[in-house]
Amino acid sequence: MATPDFILALRKKIGSDPLWLSGVTAVVIRGDRVLLAKRADNGKWTAVTGIIDPGEQPADAAAREVLEETGIVAVPERLAMVHVTEPVVHDNGDQTQYLDLVFRFAWQSGVPRPADGENTAADWFPLNDLPPMSDDMCKRIAAAVSDEQAAQYIASTELAANA
Template sequence: MPLHSVSVAGVVVREDGRILAIQRADNGTWEPPGGVLELNEHPEQGAAREVFEETGVRVEVERLTGVYKNMRRGVVALVFRCRPTGGEETTSAESTAVEWLTRDEVEERISEVYAVRILDALDEAAAPRVRVHDGQHLLETV
């Protein structure tokens, strides 16, 4: 039986409302920082680790904002809203650029399946969302 992979991501929001994003080294797309959750990690710890490894920014995880499943690849992503607590923006082996984007820039630069994760995290009143996608576009839920 096929297994699912679990990933974590951090939507890091500064006090001025800008959102931390990376340009991935492998495919050039813009996304919130994140990656595979390690077996011995709590999801919140994994999100903070991935953000730091990919951006140099230290964060405090505030809350879970969504669960997203790529139906083609079997990847389940847990996305957390975070606030920066220190560090300095820097690229890594996984990122060629690290920038603080406005909401409009998120909608312009980031593909639908990743932009929705950020937009969901910006909705402070909403409960965590559960969404499915095919790697490029959101799919209807049943």
């Protein structure tokens, strides 16, 4: 399911006005490879992303999204990065922005496949030979594969300096 029911209910009340949401990015690692999914809506390759349901633990949400979107079972290893995404305006006019929690995950089982219709493909890519992706997504993956054990915090001043 692309849009959770709780968001559809909120949209009935607020229309397409900006909606602040909590999201997750799951960077799943298997040896020297990373799991990527090709989004059905824009054709871009990304790590698995999703929205945290009300009351759901963030790492559980990320694991759920990985399974739902790619058929892969993965376990969280650590929180790698905390940041705020740029505002998004969807094709239908809905506006959102996300507090995104990036997790490093370890593959446990499964063969990648587009499992729920949100993606047209899912596959493993060598970390040193990734397909074209946004700078933001590359930063998420880099944070997850780094040896740093503490989560990276991206300050708003850093975002402005890189804009």
